[in-house]
Amino acid sequence: MKKLSVILLVLLFANIVVNAQSRTDDEAAIQKTWARFGNSWKNKDFSDMKDYVTPDCHWINVVGMHWHNLKEVQFAHQVFVNAFLKNAAAADKSSDLRFLTNDVAIMYRVTHIAAFYPPDGVDRGTNKQGDKDNIATIVFVKQNGKWYIASGHNSDVVAQAAASDPVLHMPK
Template identity: 40%
Template structure:
């Protein structure tokens, strides 16, 4: 019994440190997502290098694939100058799954307000979800890939998971 207590006494601090470390990592990643939201709401993406890798890629909501930071920053800024200049983005939730000490998957839910397309079509605000991949480089979490989609509220009612035995 004494050996078990000694072993538990040695393991508990390690487990506690690991849990705290994971919480710190999730917090650091969430702050990086917040930086992306701040860039959107300021309509200025010149600081993207602070939260993205140089080789990051992004597939946007209509399937355009931008393959490095230069393309992602240029295209995002282009749309904010021309189409999203009056929009706001609201963070509706960040779910972080640490894959290993240097890789994380993030599901990021947001609401983007209404906007007008270049051809004059009015698009209502929508709930969106993005899948983001973060890597830790030089002690900092950076987005290396992302893709976002509109959440179709009508289709959500037919999600089979809603009727699954749990």
């Protein structure tokens, strides 16, 4: 019985070590997938989106436009970076990753978006947007050993509203 207990303990420890290494590898792979999106933005070229986004993906942008598949998501991002987002740099600020299962993870990502001027990139004196933080919820799925973006939704962070966040005043 003692020998069986030792064997079970060794197997349990080995399983914990393997799972921890796997989770670290998955976290790194997810960060690389997100970096590919960032590179597409920076290069103003989303033609490689099929390599890191699922064909059936969804995306809801900051003003509530809902795109329903890779073709729509890729097209919309490309149109926007060619027009009013062409000079808007994006700088990642923070990230929080949560695994729901071994094959599904959610990232909460804060990015600072530089100023931009919709709808065509021209400053008309009253159309300035951006120059603020944006928070995105990105759903990643692991398919055939590779991590892909399956869904995204981003929202502006409204600094003036931050002081009114009820969680800041929640009893401890």
